[in-house]
Structure formats: structure tokens, C-alpha cells
Amino acid sequence: MNFRALSSFQFGLLAFVLLLVALHFLPEQLRSVLEYHRAQPEQIWRALTGHLLHSNHWHLAMNLAALVLTLMLHQLYYSLKSFALLLVCGCLGISILLYLLSPDIQIYVGLSGWLHCFITVGALLDINHKIQSGWLILFGVFAKVAYEHYQGPDAELAALIEANVAIDAHLYGVVCGLLLGLLFVRLINTMPLKNQPQL
Numbered sequence: 001m002n003f004r005a006l007s008s009f010q011f012g013l014l015a016f017v018l019l020l021v022a023l024h025f026l027p028e029q030l031r032s033v034l035e036y037h038r039a040q041p042e043q044i045w046r047a048l049t050g051h052l053l054h055s056n057h058w059h060l061a062m063n064l065a066a067l068v069l070t071l072m073l074h075q076l077y078y079s080l081k082s083f084a085l086l087l088v089c090g091c092l093g094i095s096i097l098l099y100l101l102s103p104d105i106q107i108y109v110g111l112s113g114w115l116h117c118f119i120t121v122g123a124l125l126d127i128n129h130k131i132q133s134g135w136l137i138l139f140g141v142f143a144k145v146a147y148e149h150y151q152g153p154d155a156e157l158a159a160l161i162e163a164n165v166a167i168d169a170h171l172y173g174v175v176c177g178l179l180l181g182l183l184f185v186r187l188i189n190t191m192p193l194k195n196q197p198q199l
Contacts, residue, residue, distance in 0.1 A: 012080040036108040047095035053109040055163035063111040074122030090117035093176035102168040113169030120177025128185045
């Protein structure tokens with residue numbers, strides 16, 4: 001791989017993926033310090049780092065695949081700075097909602113909640129730029145989350161990832177995505193753009 005040919009955004013994404021993999025292989029004693037843990041709200045870093053951990057290899061692989069797919073759809077909208085801002089704000093927002101509204105979730109790990117945020121923001125940016133598939137993506141995400149809450153967590157998926165599927169985090173991801181997406185749309189509509197929209 002020619003690292004000199006990578007843009008700052010692509011280099012940042014590569015570093016992010018490597019960080020996720022590295023965190024996955026930390027000793028359990030260190031991982032336990034980084035998990036979202038409801039009983040320790042004073043350890044504020046957990047509200048961010050918990051989203052970067054995964055329960056097992058399958059959990060990590062599925063979230064990385066979803067991240068790559070979403071980037072294929074929407075990476076043209078982001079700079080490294082805006083991607084990092086969306087990551088931090090989305091993860092913190094989801095953690096706050098988990099703490100306030102989901103007292104039954106004591107420990108949470110995984111990027112899936114934020115991925116729901118990420119794809120929701122991308123769909124809103126598509127819609128803002130008159131890309132009709134954005135509506136399809138947005139309604140698809142709504143339908144998925146609604147079905148999860150109607151049907152309940154997927155037992156087979158839970159067995160695969162060796163953890164309960166935190167469907168509340170998916171819902172909160174969409175809520176954060178709607179709020180952050182509307183903010184991003186407003187920023188895009190009030191700043192001069194190059195050939196492709198990018199924050």
C-alpha cells in the first residue's frame with residue numbers, strides 16, 4: 001500500500017480501523033476499564049471508548065463490514081475533522097441516552113449504535129443533495145429499528161456475537177443521527193462548497 005497516496009481522511013480511517021482491531025485484542029483487565037458501565041458514570045471516557053470495543057471477533061468483523069459499506073455510500077461528504085466530530089458526538093449522545101433511558105443496560109460495547117447514527121446522517125445529506133436513494137436508506141433504517149423493537153433482539157445474532165443485542169443503542173443512534181444530520185445539513189447549506197459536498 002502506498003501510504004503517501006492516501007488522503008488525510010483515508011489515512012485517518014485506516015488508523016481508526018487499526019485502533020478498533022488493537023482495542024479488541026487488549027487484555028480483559030484493560031478492556032474492562034474502557035467498557036461503557038452504567039455503575040461508573042464518573043469515568044466519562046467510558047461513554048466514548050465503550051463504543052470502540054467488541055464482544056468477539058464476529059462482532060468486530062460485522063461492524064467493520066458495516067462501516068466499510070457506509071463509507072462506500074457516503075464518504076464523499078466528510079473530511080477527517082467532521083468524521084471525528086460525528087464519531088465523538090454520536091457516541092457520547094448514545095451513551096447519554098443509554099444512561100437516561102435504558103437502566104437495564106449495565107454494560108455496553110460495540111460500534112453498531114454509532115453506525116446507525118452514521119448511516120442516518122449520510123441519508124439526510126443524500127436527501128439534502130437531491131439523491132433520492134437517501135429516502136430509501138432513511139426509511140430502511142427506520143423500518144429496521146422499528147422491527148427490532150417490535151420483534152425483540154435477534155437470538156441467533158446474540159449467540160453469534162456472544163452478547164445481548166442492544167437494540168436501544170440502535171434506536172438512540174438513529175435519534176442522534178437525525179439531530180446531527182440536521183446540523184450537518186445546516187452547515188452544508190451555509191458554507192461554500194467544492195465540486196462535492198464535504199464538511
